[in-house]
Every structure is written in C-alpha cells, then in structure tokens.
Amino acid sequence: MRWSSKAFGNIQRNLSKLRRQLEICHKQSLYTGPSKQELKIMDKINQLLYQEEIWMKQRSRVTWLKDGDRNTSFFQAQATKRKRQN
Template identity: 40%
Template sequence: MDPFTRVSNKISNTRHALVEWSKAKFGSLKREIEEVRAKLAVFFDQSLAALPGEDRLRLELKLQELLQKEQIFWKQRSRILWLSEGDMNTRYFHQCALNRKKKNLIKRLRDVNGVWRTDDKEIQDVVLSYYKELFQRSYPANMGEVTDTLPRVITEEMNVDLTKDVSNEEVSMALKQMKLSKAPIPEGFAPCFYQ
C-alpha cells in the first residue's frame, strides 16, 4: 500500500474514532445540563435548608463547567470566527450552525435537458458532467500559434521551481499559515488537527 493511501486510511480511522468519542463524551451533554438544572431547581424551590451550601455550590460549578463545554461545542460547530469570548451558549449560535448546514446543502440541480435532479447520485452526475463538458469543450487545435504570440513571463528557472516536488518544510509552513478553526477539508478535520 502506498504511503498516501496509508495516511488517508489513518485519517479516516481517526475521524471515525473521534466521532464515536464525541458521541460518548458530548452525546449526553444536554441531558447532563438538564439533570443539574433540575437538581438546582429543587434547591431554589424549597427552603434554604433543603440542600446544604456545599452541595449547591458543587452543582453550580458543575453546571458552569457543562455550559462552557456546550459553548465550545457550538462555537466549533457554528464556525463563527468572531465568537472568541462571547456570552454563554444561546439559541442564536445553535441556529447559526443549523442555518449554515441548510445553506450548504444542494437539494436539486437542473441538468442540460432542463430536468430538475433531486437524488444525490443524480446531482453528483449533473455536477460531474457539467465540469467534464466545461473542460473538454472548444479546445482549438492551433493553440500553439496563439501561445507563441504571448510574451513569456515565467522563466525556465521559475518553471523548474513551480514543478518540483513539494517539500515537508513547504507543507509545514502552509499548515502553520492556516487559521486553526477554518472549514474542515473533506476528511472532516480543521487545520488545527494537522497543526
């Protein structure tokens, strides 16, 4: 197996393991918050003697910790860059994440015959055929005559530099220049994972 496939498989396996970890770690976050709030509500509904101060304080600290975890979760989920130190999690940020998902979803596309396609496979075929046609159409046979009249801007040294293999240092430098929580690549990881 070639190195690229090995790395690709490892990234895929890591993504699946992280999805399972996230379900185990954060899947019950909402339920835990509700349970702690319910316990605190009992304290506030009854007399001050109903729950000792130490227990109440412990529950309030636990609730604060859970709310911070929830805020981090939604911050990462919604990818709102300006939310660096905002309010505790609100419905607004939850709605932003849902709206972003809806906005990025392609529900239908019209094919070359004007027929709307809604099936995922059909939508994929419409996109592929569009770009295949776009990049294959009207390639004139006498392009050499046209390009010979254009001034050469790229020198032979520049061409050699542009076509050489990418070094580890270049990849590392490019990764370090990316914003940590920008949009993930197809594997589902943001640049901070690779950094």
C-alpha cells in the same frame, strides 16, 4: 458530518438533570445563602455550559470550512465581514 455524544456526552440532558437537582436543593434550603451542594451543582452547570460553548464553536467552524470550500461567494462574504470588523 455527524455530531455524536461520544466526545462531549449529552450536554442538554446533563444540564436538565443538574438544573432539577439545583431546584430541589434550593427548595430544601433553610437559609438564604447557597449551600455547599448548591455551589457544587452550579459549578458543574457552568462547566457544562462552557463545554457546550466549545462544542458549538467547533461545530460552526467545521460547517464554515465545509460550506466555505464549496461556496466561493460565502467565503468572500465572510472575508468582507471580518475585514469590516477589524
């Protein structure tokens, strides 16, 4: 399965841009506390990190289902692991 950027966009590129913007804002800051613009950028970064986490979970679940269906030993190992954790 191919994971395109249609559903989530290019998360890593957007994170890099926002981190650069945050660094610039931080350097231009005249006082020690974060400005409104910095807070806004940090909020956007947190949203993107959350999206990335969701994307990773979905991708791992699809991989697990695909590999688990074809590989009984893989499925049994995962079931045993889950049983031990519970």
